[in-house]
Amino acid sequence: MEEESGEELGLDRSTPKDFHFYHMDLYDSEDRLHLFPEENTRMRKVVQAEMANESRGAGDGKAQRDLQEEVDELVHLYGLEDDHELGDEFVDENIPRTGVSEYPPYMMKRRDPAREQRDWRLSGEAAEAEDLGFGGWGSAGQCQDLREAYRYTHGRASEEYECYVIPEEEDEEEAADVFCVTCKTPIRAFQKVFDEHKEHEVIPLNEALESAKDEIHKNMYKLEKQIIEMENFANHLEEVFITVEENFGKQEQNFESHYNEILETLAQKYEEKIQALGEKKKEKLEALYGQLVSCGENLDTCKELMETIEEMCHEEKVDFIKDAVAMADRLGKFLKTKTDVEISAQPEFEDQTLDFSDVEQLMGSINTIPATGSSVRVCWSLYSDDTVESYQLSYRPVQDSSPGTDQAEFTVTVKETYCSVTNLVPNTQYEFWVTAHNRAGPSPSSERAVYMTAPSPPIIKTKEIRSCEEAVLICWESGNLNPVDSYTVELTQAESPEASGVTESVVGIPTCESVVQLQPGRSYIIYVRALNMGGPSVRSEPATVHTIGSYFRLNKDTCHPWLTISEDGLTAVRSERRTPARELSPSDTHFTRCVAVMGNLIPVRGHHYWEVEVDEHLDYRVGVAFADVRKQEDLGANCLSWCMRHTFASSRHKYEFLHNRTTPDIRITVPPKKIGILLDYEHSKLSFFNVDLSQHLYTFSCQLHEFVHPCFSLEKPGCLKVHNGISMPKHVTFY
Amino acid sequence: MKFAVYLPPKAETGKCPALYWLSGLTCTEQNFISKSGYHQSASEHGLVVIAPDTSPRGCNIKGEDESWDFGTGAGFYVDATEDPWKTNYRMYSYVTEELPQLINANFPVDPQRMSIFGHSMGGHGALICALKNPGKYKSVSAFAPICNPVLCPWGKKAFSGYLGTDQSKWKAYDATHLVKSYPGSQLDILIDQGKDDQFLLDGQLLPDNFIAACTEKKIPVVFRLQEGYDHSYYFIATFITDHIRHHAKYLNA
Numbered sequence: 001m002e003e004e005s006g007e008e009l010g011l012d013r014s015t016p017k018d019f020h021f022y023h024m025d026l027y028d029s030e031d032r033l034h035l036f037p038e039e040n041t042r043m044r045k046v047v048q049a050e051m052a053n054e055s056r057g058a059g060d061g062k063a064q065r066d067l068q069e070e071v072d073e074l075v076h077l078y079g080l081e082d083d084h085e086l087g088d089e090f091v092d093e094n095i096p097r098t099g100v101s102e103y104p105p106y107m108m109k110r111r112d113p114a115r116e117q118r119d120w121r122l123s124g125e126a127a128e129a130e131d132l133g134f135g136g137w138g139s140a141g142q143c144q145d146l147r148e149a150y151r152y153t154h155g156r157a158s159e160e161y162e163c164y165v166i167p168e169e170e171d172e173e174e175a176a177d178v179f180c181v182t183c184k185t186p187i188r189a190f191q192k193v194f195d196e197h198k199e200h201e202v203i204p205l206n207e208a209l210e211s212a213k214d215e216i217h218k219n220m221y222k223l224e225k226q227i228i229e230m231e232n233f234a235n236h237l238e239e240v241f242i243t244v245e246e247n248f249g250k251q252e253q254n255f256e257s258h259y260n261e262i263l264e265t266l267a268q269k270y271e272e273k274i275q276a277l278g279e280k281k282k283e284k285l286e287a288l289y290g291q292l293v294s295c296g297e298n299l300d301t302c303k304e305l306m307e308t309i310e311e312m313c314h315e316e317k318v319d320f321i322k323d324a325v326a327m328a329d330r331l332g333k334f335l336k337t338k339t340d341v342e343i344s345a346q347p348e349f350e351d352q353t354l355d356f357s358d359v360e361q362l363m364g365s366i367n368t369i370p371a372t373g374s375s376v377r378v379c380w381s382l383y384s385d386d387t388v389e390s391y392q393l394s395y396r397p398v399q400d401s402s403p404g405t406d407q408a409e410f411t412v413t414v415k416e417t418y419c420s421v422t423n424l425v426p427n428t429q430y431e432f433w434v435t436a437h438n439r440a441g442p443s444p445s446s447e448r449a450v451y452m453t454a455p456s457p458p459i460i461k462t463k464e465i466r467s468c469e470e471a472v473l474i475c476w477e478s479g480n481l482n483p484v485d486s487y488t489v490e491l492t493q494a495e496s497p498e499a500s501g502v503t504e505s506v507v508g509i510p511t512c513e514s515v516v517q518l519q520p521g522r523s524y525i526i527y528v529r530a531l532n533m534g535g536p537s538v539r540s541e542p543a544t545v546h547t548i549g550s551y552f553r554l555n556k557d558t559c560h561p562w563l564t565i566s567e568d569g570l571t572a573v574r575s576e577r578r579t580p581a582r583e584l585s586p587s588d589t590h591f592t593r594c595v596a597v598m599g600n601l602i603p604v605r606g607h608h609y610w611e612v613e614v615d616e617h618l619d620y621r622v623g624v625a626f627a628d629v630r631k632q633e634d635l636g637a638n639c640l641s642w643c644m645r646h647t648f649a650s651s652r653h654k655y656e657f658l659h660n661r662t663t664p665d666i667r668i669t670v671p672p673k674k675i676g677i678l679l680d681y682e683h684s685k686l687s688f689f690n691v692d693l694s695q696h697l698y699t700f701s702c703q704l705h706e707f708v709h710p711c712f713s714l715e716k717p718g719c720l721k722v723h724n725g726i727s728m729p730k731h732v733t734f735y
Numbered sequence: 736m737k738f739a740v741y742l743p744p745k746a747e748t749g750k751c752p753a754l755y756w757l758s759g760l761t762c763t764e765q766n767f768i769s770k771s772g773y774h775q776s777a778s779e780h781g782l783v784v785i786a787p788d789t790s791p792r793g794c795n796i797k798g799e800d801e802s803w804d805f806g807t808g809a810g811f812y813v814d815a816t817e818d819p820w821k822t823n824y825r826m827y828s829y830v831t832e833e834l835p836q837l838i839n840a841n842f843p844v845d846p847q848r849m850s851i852f853g854h855s856m857g858g859h860g861a862l863i864c865a866l867k868n869p870g871k872y873k874s875v876s877a878f879a880p881i882c883n884p885v886l887c888p889w890g891k892k893a894f895s896g897y898l899g900t901d902q903s904k905w906k907a908y909d910a911t912h913l914v915k916s917y918p919g920s921q922l923d924i925l926i927d928q929g930k931d932d933q934f935l936l937d938g939q940l941l942p943d944n945f946i947a948a949c950t951e952k953k954i955p956v957v958f959r960l961q962e963g964y965d966h967s968y969y970f971i972a973t974f975i976t977d978h979i980r981h982h983a984k985y986l987n988a
Contacts, residue, residue: 653950664959664960664961665930665959665961666957666959666960667956667957667958668956668958669946669949669955669956669958670950670953670955670956690955693923693955694923694984695955695957734980734983
């Protein structure tokens, strides 16, 4: 049973080039044996079909190939026909597998071999009708192997036989038609009686097939889901990739300009210092030289005087006395003048402390991203050795569309090769260009560079924050007229201040809202930043969130016109007034019949608990409803809402727990003033409690396939107040 | 006197709260244990459940076996004052004193945490025990209780037999009357009643009277009229989990 290619078997037909051989040993021989104890039978059947082909003589090669294609198609159709949810990927992936299905082509066996080829072309429907194994086998190679094997086991040349070679042993016509669950193998019905399968559980083959198919379908469905997930993830990763690149670019640019600035400043200082030293030197030398000169003069005078005195000593007495007196005078005068013998200039140069503070500052700020919402740091360089006296930087906002309205152009003159431009509009693109100036005039202007200012910080809508113990939903206003690229949410825990607090960031948020996972029982401070090509904005004003209980506000948009909601979104009031009897026109957003309002509960599963404070004599309904509940109906009157209803009439309190207009018959002797409501998505339950007494009132079992919102209605004038952000009391935990 | 005790797994390692069940007319200590399906819930909440018999047996009192709603199997949880019943038929004292002492001494129960519930006559028993002993029981509940025995046939028959003809003595064992003068600590009462219960329709149970009295006195009650249910143990088995949870809330607080 070893696989061999067609050529090796010495067949006359040449193997078509595009033929794909599937080896019998694709699956372990162990597996094969295990599943198909009737190996011989199968081979024989296969062979007989093969021979049917051969008998057709000419065009065999072609027949083979057609066969292969047809089989593949058949396999594909049959194997996957009922799996409409699968995409093409599955089709492609699965074909090779089913192509080498381990299930023998029983269908062939059933039919008249002579018609087999045609039957296959009938494709899927026929195959299904047979309701047996997967059609198809791999290849001509397989057929040939089997034929060889047949020859071997039966010692007869297959050519001797025409179509109907059916050895004696195999006289029953049925293929396996039951499935032994214990052995997990298809067997024939009568085999059940034999030792092996005697004690085993057996089910009809159809059932086994159905359940096997179901298994596979389930798994295929899961696989598909996983594919979608992975693709989404891959896309997300791509985006992150791009962001990393961009951020790198910014970092690089920033560092380069800072670094250059530092170098320039250092160079400048070097020049200055050298120059200063040089001057000092000059000073000293000049002073010394001066001294030298005066010293020389002094010396000359001294020498001259000495000579004169010497001459005097050789004169006559009368002349000598005259000259001696004059000389004494002169000497006296001369010697009186002090000769300065102090060195006027010290040879040493003092140590000068250089002021590097500006360089230090530059180095310290080397990491700050230059662009803020209203300023941009622009740098440039000169590619020649020309003397430049100053640079002129011009800029203006980039025009989107109409060039008609010319935006104002601004100019700044600087001596350095960089400039921080301020007072810009956030989240706007500006184009910059530079001209260099010297005595001869200005240079041609540089190419225009476009920089974008970072956006303004967003503004968190603190009144619309909704939270629960495990998450918070924050939404904000962009804070910018033009769109930004994305938003980042940053959060720190309030208890641990900046020093030890870790800041968590959620990046790449495309819209103005985000659900962030949190830990229960903590307080968080949340900031939002907007992000564009120019960088991130500064942090928004913070918002605080406490993950205790669930926190929501009443949604004014859903409010019936006769209800007023307080500023803090927690109290609903229906005033005493003469309300007109006319019907309000139906609306999808706000209640028109039931005087009700909905709360905006965070769309997160788990537990939510809140309390409602009511007056004993108030007629009200409190509960939950799906967001798309019909607003023209009363709460509890349809299957999209559940509520507890209290009516007080003739000094009697009546309580109903309504859903789809039905209520159980319940009497409550002490009217609750504060009602606790527990919404449990996990166990699909909605429970009501009398908070003051810790008394359980009623629990609905509800199918919560989507998120629901708390709702409240006032059937008579009065008010009710919502309390939330409360952690579940102990007595509630029993439910 | 026979009684049945259920010990939850938790009792192997420590003392558990005790929940007393009082059965109705004709029952023994076996009915609840075998038919009510309480085990899972009691185990989950770690409660010891005790179910006494409904009357003393084999006392050889003339007439004790004559009717199913008086005498054997119909103790009505009172302390009889009339002959020939007063020696043996002291179910009230048995349930409120003798049995708890016995249980506390021999089983791993916490003597401070005790609750009581029952069915029909046992519901009546549970309510009166709780109302006559404020603070003794942490919670009370009942299935189809006889709420106002002085006004229903069963009650009249039993009380006149056990307590004599002085109706003022009957009120001491009537839940509706006891509520009216209940001074004590907060009680949270859960009552389930089958809507298709024949005895309800026959006026034996009279829950409305009890509810009205509780509303008046502001005693917290949640009374559920269950559509389609009768007086049987199938009814009890359906809602037993709710009741056990109700008690667990207070016993495990």
